[in-house]
Amino acid sequence: xxxxxxxxxxxxxxxxxxxxxxxxxxxxxxxxxxxxxxxxxxxxxxxxxxxxxxxxxxxxxxxxxxxxxxxxxxxxxxxxxxxxxxxxxxxxxxxxxxxxxxxxxxxxxxxxxxxxxxxxxxxxxxxxxxxxxxxxxxxxxxxxxxxxxxxxxxxxxxxxxxxxxxxxxxxxxxxxxxxxxxxxxxxxxxxxxxxxxxxxxxxxxxxxxxxxxxxxxxxxxxxxxxxxxxxxxxxxxxxxxxxxxxxxxxxxxxxxxxxxxxxxxxxxxxxxxxxxxxxxxxxxxxxxxxxxxxxxxxxxxxxxxxxxxxxxxxxxxxxxxxxxxxxxxxxxxxxxxxxxxxxxxxxxxxxxxxxxxxxxxxxxxxxxxxxxxxxxxxxxxxxxxxxxxxxxxxxxxxxxxxxxxxxxxxxxxxxxxx
Numbered sequence: 571x572x573x574x575x576x577x578x579x580x581x582x583x584x585x586x587x588x589x590x591x592x593x594x595x596x597x598x599x600x601x602x603x604x605x606x607x608x609x610x611x612x613x614x615x616x617x618x619x620x621x622x623x624x625x626x627x628x629x630x631x632x633x634x635x636x637x638x639x640x641x642x643x644x645x646x647x648x649x650x651x652x653x654x655x656x657x658x659x660x661x662x663x664x665x666x667x668x669x670x671x672x673x674x675x676x677x678x679x680x681x682x683x684x685x686x687x688x689x690x691x692x693x694x695x696x697x698x699x700x701x702x703x704x705x706x707x708x709x710x711x712x713x714x715x716x717x718x719x720x721x722x723x724x725x726x727x728x729x730x731x732x733x734x735x736x737x738x739x740x741x742x743x744x745x746x747x748x749x750x751x752x753x754x755x756x757x758x759x760x761x762x763x764x765x766x767x768x769x770x771x772x773x774x775x776x777x778x779x780x781x782x783x784x785x786x787x788x789x790x791x792x793x794x795x796x797x798x799x800x801x802x803x804x805x806x807x808x809x810x811x812x813x814x815x816x817x818x819x820x821x822x823x824x825x826x827x828x829x830x831x832x833x834x835x836x837x838x839x840x841x842x843x844x845x846x847x848x849x850x851x852x853x854x855x856x857x858x859x860x861x862x863x864x865x866x867x868x869x870x871x872x873x874x875x876x877x878x879x880x881x882x883x884x885x886x887x888x889x890x891x892x893x894x895x896x897x898x899x900x901x902x903x904x905x906x907x908x909x910x911x912x913x914x915x916x917x918x919x920x921x922x923x924x925x926x927x928x929x930x931x932x933x934x935x936x937x938x939x940x941x942x943x944x945x946x947x948x949x950x951x952x953x954x955x956x957x958x959x960x961x962x963x964x965x966x967x968x969x970x971x972x973x974x975x976x977x978x979x980x981x982x983x984x985x986x987x988x
Contacts, residue, residue, distance in 0.1 A: 576950030589799035668742035723748030861889035887926035904942035
C-alpha cells in the first residue's frame with residue numbers, strides 16, 4: 571500500500587493535461603468490433619486504462635502501449651468471458667458487453683465493481699440489449715448474454731441518463747441489423763468522441779451531441795481510422811481547483827476550453843478570473859473567494875466528478891456554500907476526512923453545507939474513491955504541516971503522472987510505502 575504525503579506549498583506554473591480516461595475506456599472497448607489494427611494517441615497511462623488493456627489481452631487481443639500511443643489488434647480475440655478478478659476492480663469493464671455480444675452473439679461478463687460511491691446498476695444496459703433481441707441471464711455473478719441471430723435495431727428509451735449505458739448500446743448498435751434510436755442518451759464530450767470515431771470509420775450516425783442518437787447498423791466489422799483521445803476535462807478541472815484553493819495563478823494546457831465551461835463558470839461565481847486561449851486556460855488569484863451553490867447533474871450540467879474538489883475549495887470561501895449531489899447517493903465520503911483537517915462541513919441527506927474561511931491543518935486521512943482522493947490532495951496543499959493520504963491507489967486510477975505534475979507546480983509531495 572502506498573501513502574501520499576502533501577506539505578503546505580505555494581504553487582505556480584503550467585500543467586499539461588493528459589488524455590481523458592473516461593473517453594479512452596469506451597474507445598478501447600470499441601476496438602473489439604474492428605477488423606484492423608487500431609492506432610490511438612494521447613491515451614493516459616493510468617491504472618484503469620491498464621486494467622482495460624489487461625482485460626482485452628485476456629480475451630485474446632495483442633497490443634503495444636508506449637509513450638501514450640497504442641496499437642491494438644483485437645482480431646485474434648478467442649474468449650468472450652470477462653472474468654470477475656478483472657471486472658471487480660473497475661466498473662468500466664462492463665463496456666465490453668455491447669461489442670462482445672454484437673460481434674460474437676454470446677458473451678459472459680462479470681457484474682462490475684469499482685469506486686464505492688453508490689449503486690450504479692447495469693439494469694439499463696441489460697434492458698436495452700433485451701430490446702435488441704438478446705437473451706440475458708444472471709448466473710453466478712455473471713451476465714450471460716446470447717443473441718443467436720444477432721442483435722436487431724430497436725428504439726431504446728433510457729429511463730435515466732446513463733453514460734456507460736449509452737456507450738454500450740452505441741457500440742452494440744453498430745453491428746445490429748437495421749437502425750437503432752437511443753432516446754435520453756447521455757451527451758458527455760466522451761460520448762461525442764465515441765460517435766465521431768464511429769462516423770470517421772464509416773458508421774452512419776445522426777444526432778451526435780444531442781439526447782437522440784440514430785445509428786444505422788453495419789453487417790461487417792469496422793475499419794477504424796487512427797485518432798487521438800480528447801483531453802481529460804476532470805483532470806483539467808482538478809488542477810484549476812488547485813489554483814483556486816491556493817489562490818494562485820496557474821495555467822492548464824492541452825485542453826478544449828469548451829469542455830470545461832461549466833467548471834470555469836462556477837469558479838467565476840467564486841470570484842476568480844481567467845485568461846482563456848485556444849488550448850489553455852489560466853486561473854488568476856482573487857482578493858476574496860466567494861461561496862458557491864452547486865447542484866450536480868448530467869452534462870452539460872455541473873459534473874459529479876468535480877463535486878469533491880469544489881468542496882475543498884469552498885472550505886476557503888468567505889461564507890457558506892451549498893453542494894447538492896443528485897447523481898450518486900454515497901458520494902460525500904470525503905466530508906469526514908476534510909472535517910478531520912479542520913473543515914466545517916455538515917451533511918443533510920444529499921446536501922452538504924460548507925462553512926468557509928476555515929484554516930486547515932494536516933492530518934492522516936483516508937482516500938475512499940478517485941475524486942474524493944483528489945479533494946484531499948487539494949486540501950493538503952493549503953493545510954498547515956503535513957497531510958498523509960492513505961489508500962492512494964484510487965488516485966492513480968485516473969490521474970496520470972500525478973506526483974510529477976504536482977512537483978512541477980511547486981507542491982511538496984512524496985509517495986512512499988505505508
